[in-house]
Amino acid sequence: MFQNYVNIAFRNLFKHKLYSLINILGLGVGLAACILITMFVRDELNYDTFWSNADSIQRMHTTFNVPGREPFVTVVAMGPAKEAITTYFDEEIEYSTRFNGLRPIVKIGDKSFDENVHWTDPETAEIFDFDMISGDMRETLRDTSSIAINETMAKKYFGDQDPMGKVMTLTVYGLQRDYRVTAVFRDLPHNTVLDFQALVKIVESDFEENFSFLFSQWFSVNNNLFFKLRDGVNPERVTARWDEFADNGVALPLQSLREGTKPSDFIKFSSMPIKDIQLNAVGGGEMKPTGSMMNVIIFSSIAALILVIASINFMNLATAKSTQRAREVALRKVLGASRVQLLFQFLGESILLALCGLVLGLVLVELTSPLYSDFIGKDLVFSYVDPFNLSIIVGLVLTVGIVGGIYPAAVISGFRPAQVLKANKSAETSGSAALRSGLVIFQFAISIALIIAAAAVYGQQKYATNIDPGFNRENLIAIPGVSRRGMVENQQAFKEEVLRLPGVVSAAYSFDRPSTGNESNVSVTIPGAETDQSILIGRQDIDFDFVSTYQIKLLAGRLYDRNVARDSWPSTEGVEAGQILEANILVNKTALAKLGFGTPEEAIGRVIRIGRGEQRQQDMTIIGVLDDTKFQSVRRQMRPELYPLSDSSYLNLTVRYSGDGAAMADQIRAIWERIAPDVPFNFEFVTESVLQEFTEEERTATLLAVFSGLAVLVACLGLYGLASFTAERRTKEIGVRKVMGATVLDIVRLLLWQFSRPVLIANLIAWPVALWGLSSWLEEFPYRMDFWMLLPMCAGAGAIALIIAWGTVGGNAAKVARRNPITALRYE
């Protein structure tokens, strides 16, 4: 009997080639998409699970609740917090460690590079188990002049030589020290939130003199602070007591703490299990870009939807085709087959078909996974020996085979032989036809919604990248690193030489450059105002040429003047405590709104006050208002800014040029290397760095487009199959109509309309759903495209679906309509 089933199954597979092809193709594409997405999702969900202590490692986060602005959320902690928490939570926390990536210049012989070296505490070796190639991490991190490097770095500097014992010189923040390589570890896998090439021990005294903010000061957050809970300790015991810790355990520098307020009103500590970090990024300070739970959810849903669409094809085609099998079923029943036997026979056939689909799907996965891995920036391989993968495969086939096959099998096995064998009756019930249209509507609703979503993500990305940044992004080269030792002393000479290059229009020093995400704030008060509440305003130190180089619009007042001494940022040298300094200042438009100064014209002449340390204060008269410039990601709100004319904290030189950018960069590099040969030269084109901010969105948009395209493809495959079967089923009707005088066009129109209807209804379902979902998605962007832009996208998606459906059905319809009617009418 089984042999008979298998024979019939294979013969049917080959006999109905179109049907089999459509199903296998649809399933193959669907399963491939599903597997690819599963690989991605699984990877995202398994970050940092490989550490032995994965379950008990947490990271401490710091959030500042500054009055008058949205909370400043970071995933980093203050340097002294390390000791503070281990003492305060002595019973709960076993080890804690800091990571601080200082990006030193690493010099070996005459080679010098920027490297991602992290300063860390010895406990790192207790908390994290690194995959060591040689040497010992514990020993290394206990020694102040040992360095642990990864395999890549070992290869880069030492090639095939043994790196152990080699010496490299690290220069950063006033520190210059020779380190001996005493450990080499395998490169961190991609599925961890940690990211560094090398580790050295934190020696706080190294930075005490000028850079104590790095590790020893409470006011600065710049360390990734991980801690390991003691065995069996419930994390609750720490998380529930963070406020208490803030109020008791920390010497917070909140001089302005008013009566009735507690430190925990301003600073919120929290912690997060290391395994949760990748998908629950909360704020700034990550070692590398994290993933997003949103994407994981979106892509998982897409995978499920594509699979649903493919399963629906399966179901639809099988029921549509069932009439053709009616006679076989009837005969089997006459010969004594039970319904259950038939049910299993047909389920078996659909599982066989699903298996064929799976084989195609796996081929597709193999073919596309290198490209896919590359595109999503992960090293993903589909392993066939992995039990999880195997269970996914088996699960998918069974799910699709059974979900897609159970209904048709139930219908077919339920045929009544007497009716079927009476020939002239159609064995199909109107119920299954209605179900089919319902399913087609559902398929197309999904496809249309996905197309709209892809268009919207793409549209938002285009909108965000093309938004007017308030300055001219074209022809700007930004050069970071000018504060590095070796260059900082020569800033003036460097700029002068650059300006002498032909093609250089202008050049300006500034603290920040576009798209860094850096933030430096000062607390501002308004003298004589009713409240003494301070307002946090961003500080961007600039030079005389900044406004003209970036081509920022002056809204009112004047720019800095070299002849006005008061324009320059005054030095505090020799100024007694309690005294008030004076200066002129430029601010941006958003600052006016924050300060409540009305229009730019009205703001000119108003005075704001900041502290300059040791109870000194500084009053600054607003002399000019600049238009808002979006240096920071447009994903964030525009921030208020003031622009001190101060030469002490420049980090970047920006050059406006004309002509060939690459050649210009080379010329600037030559000057840099002559002036500061030990400092690596870096540069970026501002247009590119702005675009880079959106690589994530672009990636999402592209993936969404690809997968929604696949969804539409699979849905159309189904539609094509269905159209052929319907045309088959309606042959008689078409014959009659033709005899009655219908032309080919009439018939084509008839069939097109039959399939346009479900697509049109699908639009009515997809639009509101997509509009609702996407409008709430857009809410998250401070700068977002107009909601009404979604409407043409809806109409476009609907039109695309309709046109594809027409194209799919039309050719077939024309073929059927051209057929001679008598064949249909005579021999039924």
Next chain:
Amino acid sequence: MLKLHNLSKVYRSDEVETVALNSINIEIEQGEFVAIMGPSGCGKSTLLNIVGMLDSPSSGEYIFMDEDVAGYSEAQLSEIRKHNIGFIFQSFNLIDELTVEENIELALLYHNIPASERKARVAKVMDKVGIAHRASHMPSQLSGGQQQRVAVARAVVGDQAMILADEPTGNLDSAHGQEVMEMLQSLNEEGTTIVMVTHSPAHADYARRTINLFDGHVVTENLRAAE
């Protein structure tokens, strides 16, 4: 009305050549009632299909209302057909998804006739064949005889000059078969030309002339004496 001259139809497949009609000469006058008889496979249906312009002859002339339509395109044939010829089939060929009324209306749908007039004409013809009380039923709810009456109504609703009936009683019991024959007879008496393929000598007797086909040839033509 129509004249076939030396008309042949040959079907070819890769290996066999089947001659369905072999140099047939037939003339049918307006208002005639002609029965075509013969054993299975003699070419009756092929003849009917060619006369009904659903198929084209391989060679010979087909003069329909003074026009040689043998070389006409499908669109031209369709145009002549829909204004002049009605069809009745053995298996009724009603569309299952349409009601009785809609099935009949179908014959007018491709004629550019306003909906109100269509309704009126359908109502009239339903009265005539006695199916008006079933107007909104589906074909599957009707008996065979009733279905064939609907088919007849559909064939005449467009005021066609000629009706081609392909074994119209083949699927009916004798009582219903007779009912349909009487209906055809009364249509003929009103002036409609009727050409009918049948196996039943009794039903052939309704016709005024019987053409006997055998292996693609006209064997005999019997003229029934006027009553």
